[in-house]
Amino acid sequence: MDHYAVFGNPIAHSKSPQIHRWFAEQTGQQLDYQALLAPVDDFEGSARQFFDQGGLGANVTVPFKLDALVFCDQLSPRARRAGAVNTLQKGKNNEIYGDNTDGVGLVRDLTGQLGFNLHNKRVLLLGAGGASRGVVEPLLKAGVAKLKIANRTPEKAQQLVQIFHGLQPDAELSAGNWASLAGSQYDLILNATSASLSGDLPPLPDGLLAPGALAYDLMYARQPTPFMEWAIQQGATTVADGLGMLVEQAAEAFFLWRQVRPDTAPVLLRLRQQLQE
Known part of the structure; x- marks a missing residue:
């Protein structure tokens, strides 16, 4: 099973695990996606451990988008200009590639x-x-x-x-x-x-x-x-x-990791219904 995660602090409220599970179901991808609480003063330690243990990619939310920028070995041009990273991917030679899909x-x-x-x-x-x-x-x-x-x-x-x-x-x-x-x-x-x-x-x-x-x-x-x-x-x-933005930035990250683009409309609808409940 391929492992992915979202890092944040706090993180329990995150919709990302649900969104990516729905994307995986829809596209037939086999993956596990978890929400991980990183210490405010040690994002790097948590991220390093995750990738060392076989993690393939991660999303990054508040307050770690600047920490993630520093953590990366390579950056996409848009992440470099934005000065923030919200998507990590393990690449060749275990190098970490950073992007910004927001x-x-x-x-x-x-x-x-x-x-x-x-x-x-x-x-x-x-x-x-x-x-x-x-x-x-x-x-x-x-x-x-x-x-x-x-x-x-x-x-x-x-x-x-x-x-x-x-x-x-x-x-x-x-x-x-x-x-x-x-x-x-x-x-x-x-x-x-x-x-x-x-x-x-x-x-x-x-x-x-x-x-x-x-x-x-x-x-x-x-x-x-x-x-x-x-x-x-x-x-x-x-x-x-911004609920649609949340789903669409997640879909872009999912595409970077899996090279499959999910249909966001039904996922957004399910998420909206869940939020109203």
Whole structure:
């Protein structure tokens, strides 16, 4: 039996074992997938032990995505630019390869499950932390016309602009604080701040949503998040949470490991039903 895992702290809440079991059933793959609690100060020790004992691949969640970056022998270009790793794979000569599937998971959910065409769209990304770093490149490569990164401290957002500047020359990439958003409109607003975790919301001005706009929270919960409730009040045409992104980034990792791409729609539906229960 091939062994895979997800590392995090805490980790008991993780949906990843369930998602990958459903993927394996659907595609006829024989594998075992476990949730592993790593000590906050020793991700490397836990990951090393897992791979030494025959593990073939792993997902990495909070707070270890930067530790995983350092742990890897090789990095994909998108993981290097994102500065974070959420997928590990044992390669030739037992070298560990690191990738970041978060951004491609988001884009697949937006374009596939939600049917949203990103080409030439004006996009606002709220937050400049680790979640944002993973999604900037795939959004630019999907052909957005404009991407603004807004953060409480604009310097942090500006750092992201510098990292990804020139990656897609046609796209306008900019940064600012919350106040800088007044008077502008966007076709897509992505909340990548941790505010939803604490039941909070960044101080956003009214009128940010263009006609037909989509508002998307990278967090997910049983109930709509404060950001989603704000977007509904502001007249968003479509409002979504990050459950689809979770499933799609998992599918990308599954494909990297097994070279088989699972059908995400039925898995997302089962997960949504489970969450509502």
